[in-house]
Amino acid sequence: MDEEEYQKMIKRCLRCSICKWIPQVQIKSQKYATACPAIDLYNFHPYSGGGKIILALALEMGRIKPSEELRDIVYKCTECGNCAIACKFLNTLEPLEIIMRLREKLVEAGCGPMPKQKAYTEAVKNVNNPYSEPHENRMDWLPNDIKIDPNAKLLYYIGCTSSYRRKEMAIAAARIMNAAGVAFRILQDEEYCCGSPILRTGEIHTFQEFLNKNVDIIESKGIETVVFSCAGCYDTFKVDYPLYRDYNFKVCHTVEFFNELLEAGELKLTKEIPITATYHDPCHLGRNAERYEQWDGEEVKLIPLISINIPPKPKRTGKAGIYDPPRNILKKIPGLKFIEMERIREYAYCCGAGAGVKSAFPEMALNTAKIRIEEAEDTGADVIVSACPFCSTNLQDGISESGSKLKYYDISELLLMSLGLEPEKLKQALAEVA
Amino acid sequence: MLKKQILEEFQKTVGPENIDDGEVMTNAYAYNWCMELVNCMEEKEPIPFSPIPKAIILPSNVEEVQQIVKLCNKYDIQFKAQSTGLGPWNQPSSENCIILDLRRMNKIVKIDDKNLYAVVEPYVSGAQLQAETMKYDLTVHMPGAGPQVSPLASATSMNGPGFTSPHTGHSARNVLGVEWVLPDGEILRLGSTGLKNNPDWFSGDGPGPSLRGIMRGWAGAKSGIGVFTKVAFKLFPYPCSTKFKLKGISPNYEFDIPDFMKLYVMDCKNYNYLKKVFLAVEREEISFICSHLSGYGLGAIFSNSIESLMDKIPIASTHAPLVIVIAARTRREFEYKQKVMNKIMAEFKLENIIGTKYTPNSLFYAEALRSNLGLHGFIATGGFQSSKGQCDTATVCLNTTKMSIPLKKKYIKKGVIANDFGEGVWMTSYESGHYFHVESPTLFDQTNEKSVNGMAENMNENYQFDLIKHLGAPFFVEGDRMHDKFGPHMMNYHKWLRKIKEAFDPNGIADSGFYISAK
Structure with a gap:
């Protein structure tokens, strides 16, 4: 969104509050009708998507000044984008993009950003990850028996969170690729933060440095495809990078890749996993994983006050999110009964961890996770599955905090179990959970 | 901002996390849709902000509301209550005012499926309530503003026409028992909920004289006569199967249209013919929706963007179209309703253009069932407001429509409102055609000062026109200026309204910017 578009859009909020709800026609109960964790938890209108558009306008008009009060409201948002889906059911505003620009x-x-977010931005600058972990420890997750092909054209990009905090996801993904006989390489000590956490807190210049560094490295190695098990890294590479720079490799998430391997018969699921599972769509893998489409049309004034875009300007409505591959995988696991929550796919409720909320407002992250856990429990499932290390951490925190009996698994872990990996090796994977 | 001592007293009432008097919060609550139009009409700067409230407070129950109102009386601070908060009526008219955002009061207190009513708090949305009532094969009336708004606000404090009105009535006619915090802090329970023994919510009248008229009158007091904390209103049978299955991704959902549901759009060619057909259909009591829309409005309800509206030119060029949806629970009922429609079409020599000239996406049927059609009015310019708002006979409503066309065209010619050929109205029927409502949604650009000024001029001239031509009071006769303008022409009702205000609000604590002051 350029400045001109931003200035136009911030004047157009109808204050209709549609952004607070999932699409009206999808509402199935009073309990699970809402879309936005921030307004659900903090109640005052400015916490909603529309409320933040009003703040943007008030700031431009000089009615309010940059202040801690303003900053705290603007950053208490996971940038999950559910407000944008609801708004764009009929309108053309882009609440999520406005929030990002406001940051x-x-x-x-x-x-901005929040003090704790500033600290992790510094960490990314200094040690290439937001957790302040030594860069040289980035590959510590890697078990000795994983086969890596240094000349492969397929790159597995692990990401900071899986490398340092959710190692089980990285291990599972790597083992599955080994089981399918897929040749892949990793960047070893040349893998750096994708930049997502700094982009989403408004540190746009630092983000661009990392974007360039990552694209340069990957392109220099002649990589054809990059596979991500981290939904955040995937979204950033797929959707955000092309806004600044084109690149010449393909990107896909492990759920897409593994689903293709299953379809092609390269993976055989043999072991029964007798559980009832529900699936949480990560925002980064679902609605936000839709690329911006190039639009070279023009706005044509039809009659006074009414203009139309010729050709119509594409709206990002979550239509290109990755929804079916993870569901296909789960449905193929023998013995697994799959059951849906009320808020799914493009209007899935956020886990609460994104856009710097987990670090700056841990209570907000936790309370949001508890809402989502309750929704999962209400389905009757005994397992909640997802495909994102942020969701993994936060939903597991939510389970623990609320005393829920639900278990959390990353989808790759279930896949691994169903592939019949020996228990010792699975135990080894689980033992490394940070 | 509030003085420290006053702030602390409010904090004691609701907890410190539920009140905010900071610059950012209060400025955000000063914004609303069409506020630039209201400002312009009052000869103020045409910006979308009202006076800034002193603070925003979020009570969670009636006792907290009562305590807040008492504190307002104690410190001579006005209050403005809002629920889902859409529209300028939610805005304070002075800076000596706090906003009560009733968002935390969001419980469905009761669904009585045997006696067909629900009791709700202010922040239950229409869609939420409908989702729950559908579990009992019931539905709820929702105003044209959409399913995201508060049915309590519509029932107690606003006008309340809706697309499903032939089936679900009008907010004013659906309201039953009410819990009401008066401007002096007393709690009044209306109807059967005020009974000493075995109070319940099933009736809005008695014991003793009914106060429903005083509570809301024609179009509600917009918080100018207190705060409504619970309301009961009628529920209605869901018109067809409640199986509700959508496929695909927003906004391009595909809907499994229920077996017994059918849409008719008939081009009645002129208003006289439209009236006859309208009345004939409504006399048969078969419709779920029965609305006249302009060609633009007709195109809009089938479109989710201005670009997709362009594909609807063939149907948007109809004259005096009538939109009817019938729905049934059994094949027999459905066949009967279709037979009646066939008979009417034969009698009036009309044809259904649905299925011949045009077939809408299945999503239309889902939005019709979930009362989401009104929001389509925003797709052309992003802004509209209705310059009329009558409830009367079909004859009067259509006369208003006809007579107002030249006036609307004058402003279209000036380029300050969008061109709907002057015909842009929405008219729907109530209670088997006993009365109708008509309003004239007028498209303007809220970000264009010339358009805002022109729209304001158009609204003012329309009001004058309604007076001269005896066309009744439009929706937005609100505030002293408008009541003083219309009252003398309407049996001096404004004098009586002032007496009500004075009796119920002796200290003038309920903000009356969109009601009337005692003066």
């Missing part, structure tokens, strides 16, 4: 403006004004 950039607060950073430019020296008011």
Whole structure:
């Protein structure tokens, strides 16, 4: 969104509150009708998507100034984008993009991001990951028996969270690729943060440095395809990078890749997993994983006050999210009964961890996770499955905090079990959970 | 901002996390849709912000509301209550005002499926309530503003026409028992909920004289006469199967249209013919939806963007179209309703253009069932407001429509409102055609000062026109200026309204910017 578009859009909120709800026609109960964790938890209107558009306008009009009060509201948002899906059912506003731009403006004004987010931005600059872990430990997750092909054209990009905090996901993904006989390489000590956490807190310049560094490295190695098990890295590479720079490799998430391997018969699921599972769509893998489409049309004034875009300007409505592959995988696991929550796919409720919320507002992250856990419990499932290390961490925190009997698995872990991996090896994977 | 001592008293009532008097919060609550139009009509700067409230407070129950109102009286601070908060009526008219955002009061207190009513708090949305009532094969009336707004607000404090009105009535006619915090802090329970023994919510009248008229009158007091904390209103049979299955991704959902549901759009060619057909259909009591829309409105309800509206030119060029949806629970009922429609079409020599000239996406049927059609009015310019708002006979409503066309065209010619050939109205029927409502949604651009000024001028001239031509009071006769304008022409009702205000709000604590002051 350029500045001109931003200035136009911030004047157009109808204050209709549609952004607070999932699409109206999808509402199935009072309990699970809402879309936005921030307004659900903090109640005052400015916490909603529309409320933040009003804040953007008030700031531009000089009615309010950059301040801690403003910053705290703007950053209490997981940028999950559910408001944008609801708004765009009929309107053309882009609440999520406005929120991201508003954060950039607060950073430019020296008011953002939140102090804890500043610390991790510094960590990314210094040690290439937001967790302040030594860069040289990035490959510590890698068991000795994983086969790596240094000349492969397929790259597995692990990401900071799986490398340092959710190692079980990285191990499972690597083992599955080994089981399918897929030749892949990793970047070893040349893998750096994708930049997602700094982009989403408004540190746009630092983000661009990392974007360039990552694309340069990958392109220099002649990589054809990059596979991600981290939904955040995937979304950032797939959707955000092309806004700044084109690249010449393909990207896909492990759920897409593994689903293809299953379809092609390269993976055989043999072991029964007798559980009832529900699936949480990560925002980064679902609605937000839709690329911006190039639009070279023009706005044509039809009659006074009414203009149309010729050709129609594409709206990002979550239509290109990755929804079916993970469901296909789960449905293929023998013995697994799959059951849906009420809020799914493009209007799935967020886990609560994204866009710097987990670090700056841990209570908000936890309370949001508890809402989602309750929704999963209400389905009667005994397992909640997802495909994102942020969701993994936060939903497991939510399970633990709420005393839920639900178990969390990353989808690759279930896949691994169903492939019949020996228990010792699975135990080895689970033992490394950070 | 509030003085520290006052702030602390409010904090004691609701907890410190539920009140905010900071610059950011209060400025955000000063914004609303069409506020630039209201400002312009009051000869103020045409910006979308009202006076900034002193604070925003979020009560969670009636006792907290009562305590807040008492504190307002104690410190001579006005209050404005809002539920889902859409529209300028939610805005304070002075800076000596706090906003009560009733968002935390969001319980469905009761669904009585045997006696067909529900009791809700202010922040239950229409869609939420409908989702729950559908579990009992029941539905709820929702205003044209959409399923995301509060049915309590519509029932107690606003006008309340809806697309499903032939089936679900009008907000004013559906309201039963009410729990009401008066402007002096007393709690009043209306109807059977005020009974000493075995109070319940099933009736809005008695014991003793009914106060429903005083509570809401024609179009509600917009918080100018207190805060409504619970309301009971009628529920209605869901018109067909409640199986509700959507496929695909928003907004391009595909809907499994229920077996016994059918849409008719008939081009009645002129208003006289439209009236006859309208009345004939409504007399048969078969419709779930029965609305006249302009060609633009007709195209809009089938479109989810201005670009997709362009594909609807063939149907948007109809004259005096009538949109009817019938729905049934059994094949026999469905066949009967279709037979009646066939008979009417034969009698009036009309044809259904649905299925011949045009077939809408299946999503239309889902939105019709979930009362989501009104929001389509925003797709052309992003802004509209209705310059009329009558409830009267079909004859009067259609006369209003006809007579107002030249006036609307004048502003279309000026380029300040969008061109709907002057015909842009929405008219729907109530209670088997006993009365109708008509309003004139007028498209303008809220970000264009010339358009806002022109729209304001158009609204003012329309009001004058309604007076001269005896066309009744439009929706937005609100505030002293408008009541003083219309009252003398309507049996001095404004004098009586002032007496009500004075009796119920002796200290003038309930903000009356969109009601009337005692003066």
